[in-house]
Amino acid sequence: MSEVLENREVAKIYIDARGPRFAAIITTIVLATALVTQNVWVLVAQGVVFLIGAVKGPQFTPYGVIFKSAIKPRLKGVASTEDVRPPKFAQAVGFVFALVAAIGAFAGVDLVFTIAVGAALAAAFLNAAFNYCLGCEIYLLLVRFTSK
Amino acid sequence: MKTYLPLAIVIALSTAYGFWWKANQGAIRTKKAVPGHRLSAEILGEALGTRATMVQFSSAFCTPCRATHSLLSQMVESIKDVKHIQVDAESHLELVRELDIRSTPTTLFVNSQGIEVGRAAGTPKRDQVLAALANIV
Numbered sequence: 001m002s003e004v005l006e007n008r009e010v011a012k013i014y015i016d017a018r019g020p021r022f023a024a025i026i027t028t029i030v031l032a033t034a035l036v037t038q039n040v041w042v043l044v045a046q047g048v049v050f051l052i053g054a055v056k057g058p059q060f061t062p063y064g065v066i067f068k069s070a071i072k073p074r075l076k077g078v079a080s081t082e083d084v085r086p087p088k089f090a091q092a093v094g095f096v097f098a099l100v101a102a103i104g105a106f107a108g109v110d111l112v113f114t115i116a117v118g119a120a121l122a123a124a125f126l127n128a129a130f131n132y133c134l135g136c137e138i139y140l141l142l143v144r145f146t147s148k
Numbered sequence: 149m150k151t152y153l154p155l156a157i158v159i160a161l162s163t164a165y166g167f168w169w170k171a172n173q174g175a176i177r178t179k180k181a182v183p184g185h186r187l188s189a190e191i192l193g194e195a196l197g198t199r200a201t202m203v204q205f206s207s208a209f210c211t212p213c214r215a216t217h218s219l220l221s222q223m224v225e226s227i228k229d230v231k232h233i234q235v236d237a238e239s240h241l242e243l244v245r246e247l248d249i250r251s252t253p254t255t256l257f258v259n260s261q262g263i264e265v266g267r268a269a270g271t272p273k274r275d276q277v278l279a280a281l282a283n284i285v
Contacts, residue, residue: 017211035155082211089209114154121155122162130166137251139209140237140244147241 014081015059020090022071023053023063024128027094031121035114040105043117047098053091057084061091090127090135094120173270176257176280181264182247188262191243196262197224197231200284202277203256205237205249216253216271223277230281259284 027046034042053061059068072079097120104112126132187203189195202220206213220232237244237252247256250269257266257280266280 032155035158036150036152038151083209085209086211118154118158121158125159125162126166126169129163130170132166132169133211136210136212140207140249140251143238144241144245 013057013084015057015084015087016067016072016079017082018072018075018079019064019067020058020082020087021128021131022067023058023061024124026063026066027124028121028128031117031124035117035121038110038113040102040113043098043101043105043113046120047095047102050091050095050098054088054095058087058091059084086133086136086139089139090123090133093135093138094123097123174268174272174276176266176268176272176276178266180248180267185246185264186262187256187258187264192233192235194231194233196258196260197229199229199260200281201230201258201262202232202281203258204232204234205240205244205252205254205256206234207237207252210252212271213253216255219271219274220255220277223274227281257281257284 027049030042030046030049033039034046049061049063053064058064097116101113101116101120104110104116123134126134187196187201192203202224204213204216204220206217217232217234224230224232235243237249243249247264253269253271255268255272256264257268258264265284268276268280272280
């Protein structure tokens with residue numbers, strides 16, 4: 001049964017595990033700003049970042065590019081790598097929160113905006129501060145509920 | 149107009165949850181076993197260890213699973229009566245539901261009869277694993 005980690009048809013891409021952590025810090029700051037100022041455009045900008053991360057991968061977002069060009073060369077130590085799919089899935093979860101928040105704001109329901117941004121902020125903060133990956137934690141539960 | 153209350157609430161609650169989650173990660177919990185459930189060679193496709201078995205549920209979609217697998221498989225190399233078996237959660241959903249596995253990695257510690265005596269979500273620490281295994285007679 002140990003073939004499970006090797007025997008997948010999908011080509012596996014591995015990224016520096018510190019990249020998504022850095023992105024989570026920036027995301028936390030951006031979402032906190034959106035929450036405090038109640039500015040929907042700050043949230044929309046973050047939503048676009050989430051979308052890029054979900055569709056192409058976190059390494060292609062502005063935060064990922066900044067990490068690779070400015071932060072990573074200055075870091076010491078060996079980078080641990082991780083499969084790109086869990087962080088990609090986490091970005092998709094973030095995008096859904098951002099979408100709900102934007103819809104709430106444009107529909108005039110500020111409470112929806114506040115709650116959705118708050119939830120996305122909680123996930124980003126937990127990842128930045130505790131290396132908690134919300135997507136990883138709920139993925140199996142989702143599979144359980146949606147499969148036969 | 150700036151409002152700091154929602155931010156304060158989110159950060160306070162997240163911080164509390166974060167510390168609780170961190171403390172529980174890798175900890176071996178003994179009260180989660182499903183009563184009457186037994187794992188066997190038929191179910192797992194491999195024989196159990198003669199004294200104990202660590203059954204690790206993993207998915208391909210799981211960063212800490214690799215680290216857990218490395219740790220546990222390397223530990224059993226020097227413990228002859230304990231086996232480490234890895235199960236792919238997504239292709240064993242029936243079993244995942246029976247055992248109420250909620251995340252990966254979840255490692256079940258079972259005795260020679262296939263009865264679960266403890267389980268750990270997340271990557272356990274070496275000392276915790278040794279202590280748990282020492283308790284299985």
